[in-house]
Amino acid sequence: MNEHPDHGDDPHHSGEDEEHGYGVADVPRFQAGLAVRGALLILAGLGMISGGLRTFRNHHVLGLPFAIAGVAGGLTSIWAGIIHITGGERFDDHPFL
Numbered sequence: 031m032n033e034h035p036d037h038g039d040d041p042h043h044s045g046e047d048e049e050h051g052y053g054v055a056d057v058p059r060f061q062a063g064l065a066v067r068g069a070l071l072i073l074a075g076l077g078m079i080s081g082g083l084r085t086f087r088n089h090h091v092l093g094l095p096f097a098i099a100g101v102a103g104g105l106t107s108i109w110a111g112i113i114h115i116t117g118g119e120r121f122d123d124h125p126f127l
Contacts (some may be wrong), residue, residue: 061117068114075107 082100085093113119 039126062116064114068111071111071114075104076112078089078104078107078110079105 078100082097082104085100086097089096
């Protein structure tokens, strides 16, 4: 049988999640503060990608390591921004967190 612990009066768990059997948090998914930070992270990521590509265009092979680092950092920043805009990560659906 699939036994799940009782969360009692934990405010982060209410109702049952069909997939995991754990309660789903009543926290709203869209929060203005997270959205603003997400937008800023996306803008910073676009700037990093632009800077990385500009570095490669101006310095060719010598600038390649810096260009790769800039583009990789920019993509990671955009990814983090999207996570922020969509409401952040949820860790309450895992039994060990």
